[in-house]
Amino acid sequence: MxxxxxxxxxxxxxxVTYDGRVLGIISRYQLMNVFMKRFGRDLFGKKRVEExxxxxxxxxxxxxxxxxxxxxxxxxxxxxxxxxFILTENGKYRGMGAVLDLLRIxxxxxxxxxxTLSKTLKHLKNSQSQLLQSEKMASLGQMVAGVAHEINTPLxxxxxNVENLNEVLQQIRGFIKNCDLLARTTTPEAKETDKYLxxxxxxxxxxxxxxxxxxxxxxxxxDIFNDTLYGIDQISELVMSLKDFxxxxxxxxxxVDLNDCIxxxxxxxxxxxxxxxxxxxxxxxxxxxRCSPSQINQVxxxxxxxxxxxxxxxxxxxxxxxxxxxxxxxxxxxxxKGIPASYVSKIFDPFFTTKEIGKGTGMGLSISYKIIKxxxxxIKVASRQGVGTRFVIKLPLMAEMKxxx
Numbered sequence: 001m002x003x004x005x006x007x008x009x010x011x012x013x014x015x016v017t018y019d020g021r022v023l024g025i026i027s028r029y030q031l032m033n034v035f036m037k038r039f040g041r042d043l044f045g046k047k048r049v050e051e052x053x054x055x056x057x058x059x060x061x062x063x064x065x066x067x068x069x070x071x072x073x074x075x076x077x078x079x080x081x082x083x084x085f086i087l088t089e090n091g092k093y094r095g096m097g098a099v100l101d102l103l104r105i106x107x108x109x110x111x112x113x114x115x116t117l118s119k120t121l122k123h124l125k126n127s128q129s130q131l132l133q134s135e136k137m138a139s140l141g142q143m144v145a146g147v148a149h150e151i152n153t154p155l156x157x158x159x160x161n162v163e164n165l166n167e168v169l170q171q172i173r174g175f176i177k178n179c180d181l182l183a184r185t186t187t188p189e190a191k192e193t194d195k196y197l198x199x200x201x202x203x204x205x206x207x208x209x210x211x212x213x214x215x216x217x218x219x220x221x222x223d224i225f226n227d228t229l230y231g232i233d234q235i236s237e238l239v240m241s242l243k244d245f246x247x248x249x250x251x252x253x254x255x256v257d258l259n260d261c262i263x264x265x266x267x268x269x270x271x272x273x274x275x276x277x278x279x280x281x282x283x284x285x286x287x288x289x290r291c292s293p294s295q296i297n298q299v300x301x302x303x304x305x306x307x308x309x310x311x312x313x314x315x316x317x318x319x320x321x322x323x324x325x326x327x328x329x330x331x332x333x334x335x336x337k338g339i340p341a342s343y344v345s346k347i348f349d350p351f352f353t354t355k356e357i358g359k360g361t362g363m364g365l366s367i368s369y370k371i372i373k374x375x376x377x378x379i380k381v382a383s384r385q386g387v388g389t390r391f392v393i394k395l396p397l398m399a400e401m402k403x404x405x
Contacts (some may be wrong), residue, residue, distance in 0.1 A: 019092045022093050023050075077099060081099050102379075151239075158232060168221055176372055255288040265301045267306065273304065277311055281317070291375055299372060318334075333388060336389065379392070379394075380394075
């Protein structure tokens with residue numbers, strides 16, 4: 001009856017009870033030895049049940065949760081699985097549970113949790129991408145005022161030079177007009193009054209003529225033009241640096257000279273650095289590496305900005321680059337206030353910051369760490385409080401990249 005009823009087909013054992021109390025359990029394997037092996041009945045038929053019984057079966061309360069039941073069974077079951085577990089209530093036998101059924105339930109539960117984790121991971125990746133973009137925009141936002149100032153300065157004297165040139169142009173135009181009038185009075189038909197007026201105007205314009213000869217006005221005009229072109233070149237350099245910083249017009253991954261990334265990022269950070277920081281560059285010739293230039297630019301901008309903010313009055317930032325053993329290295333070192341030893345191990349943790357509230361998101365170095373890691377590289381930090389901080393970036397010449405954002 002036990003083996004023919006589908007309800008019990010999954011059971012591997014039988015309980016042994018007395019007056020509702022659980023005494024033990026006998027496995028199907030033991031019963032097969034009795035009933036199906038040759039001479040089994042002769043060998044075991046007259047033995048007491050307790051000689052075949054396991055006195056320490058798996059016992060669970062009927063109100064135990066699936067999670068607790070699964071944990072208990074997996075920690076205590078033996079392999080191969082030859083027995084089931086017994087269900088009790090208030091110490092009394094209430095039924096049997098199949099280990100295999102419980103394992104299937106566990107498998108379904110694990111599958112559902114995996115699906116939930118997959119969704120959570122996808123959401124985290126999306127959030128990470130958004131954080132990366134937000135941090136980049138925050139970094140750019142901090143630079144906007146400085147860049148605007150850097151553009152406004154050359155733009156100001158370009159405007160002033162154009163106004164000066166306009167005044168000179170008006171004087172030259174008046175002089176040419178008077179010369180033209182004088183030329184017309186040389187004809188036989190010209191009136192004496194016209195000749196008089198033309199000579200008078202030329203006489204009044206002698207100051208202009210003197211200026212052309214004595215003060216080299218034309219040379220001054222040429223200097224103004226050169227000065228104006230210099231200002232326009234400065235504006236163009238800033239615009240190109242912003243363009244290279246974001247690399248919106250270039251492939252997301254490109255062959256790049258890190259020295260170019262360093263120089264572009266320094267131009268973007270110029271207004272933050274120039275009033276209190278002396279930048280010392282020791283850039284060696286570098287082989288190009290395969291990377292996302294906009295992301296590497298963001299890392300450098302974060303490091304340069306942090307270094308400047310760590311310098312309270314006047315200080316120095318040393319930037320070195322070199323290649324060695326199929327890798328490219330960039331070192332950013334400042335002589336600022338340094339980082340307390342207890343904080344150094346947390347410096348790359350998300351949302352960790354040593355800055356005052358409202359002056360830092362705590363995401364800059366965390367995202368920088370992730371960018372370098374996804375490029376197959378390493379970023380390390382060493383710092384001494386009151387001495388300064390040094391960051392070392394190591395990037396392979398060729399790497400399989402998991403691009404961020």
